[in-house]
Amino acid sequence: MKMLLRAGCVVLLSATFLACSNSKQNKGDAYFNKGKYEEAVGEYSETLKFNPNDVTSLYNRGRAFEEQGQYDSALNDFEKAMQIDPNNFQILLSIANIHYLNKEYSKSLLFANRAEEISGAPATASFMKGRALHQLGNTLDAMKAYNNAIKLDKDFAQAYFNRGMLKVATNKKRGGCEDFQLANGLEYPGAKEALEKYCK
Structure with missing residues (x-):
């Protein structure tokens, strides 16, 4: 069951950002979409050699690391991307997700909250906030967050x-x-x- 819940969130997180990549697809994106995450990491790393501040490549490499269970490397890339683009709710949600997977629910809540406060944030932000609150035993606020997620979607x-x-x-x-x-x-x-x- 835990794996199902993790998979659902990963799908939610990955769909939006990958769709927003540059119109000419990076080779890393092609590998990622085929589930070849190690090769994707290699391609994103090549891109980052020439443009270390490419937020999309940092984020997508982090997602490829995450798919391989390399959460520390994923978090490192997400945090670098956040330093460049601090108001990107997709990056904040990915950081929240890594902390959740590491059972660091207070940290997960912090980043989900930040994402939820950004104008245009998706229902996923409220959902992830609710999920962290649920684990922390704050059932009343968790219920409110789930309700908000459903209201939005x-x-x-x-x-x-x-x-x-x-x-x-x-x-x-x-x-x-x-x-x-x-x-x-x-x-x-x-x-x-x-x-x-x-x-x-």
């Missing part, structure tokens, strides 16, 4: 699922089952199993 299956888990954990089984049903309708992996486990 009515089709955010993972937010419904996580909100359902939070409701079940706080003895609001009926509401949790409704959220699992919504997540299942949006084909979120694990929602069907949650329905069978908690809602029979």
Whole structure:
């Protein structure tokens, strides 16, 4: 289940930034899109030799490191990118995600909060804020953050699922089952199993 949740967030994080890369695709992007992350790192590193402040290459190399489980290297690239572009919510969310994966929930919350405050931030920012608050045991604020994520994106299956888990954990089984049903309708992996486990 943890792997499913991680995978969902990674997909959310990667889609936006890669789509914003330069119109002429870097060879690293082609490798990344094929799942050849080690080769992608090599190509992004070549680009960075000539332009060490290329935010897109730093970010994408960080994502390639992250896909390989090299979280320290990923965090290093994301932090360098953030120094160049401190108001880029995608970079802030990626840093939040690395801290979350490292079980550093307070740090994850800090960066998710920063991302959420930026104009135009996606629903993912509120979701990641909720996820960190959930782990820190702040159920009331976690619920508010999940609610906001869903308000911003009515089709955010993972937010419904996580909100359902939070409701079940706080003895609001009926509401949790409704959220699992919504997540299942949006084909979120694990929602069907949650329905069978908690809602029979």
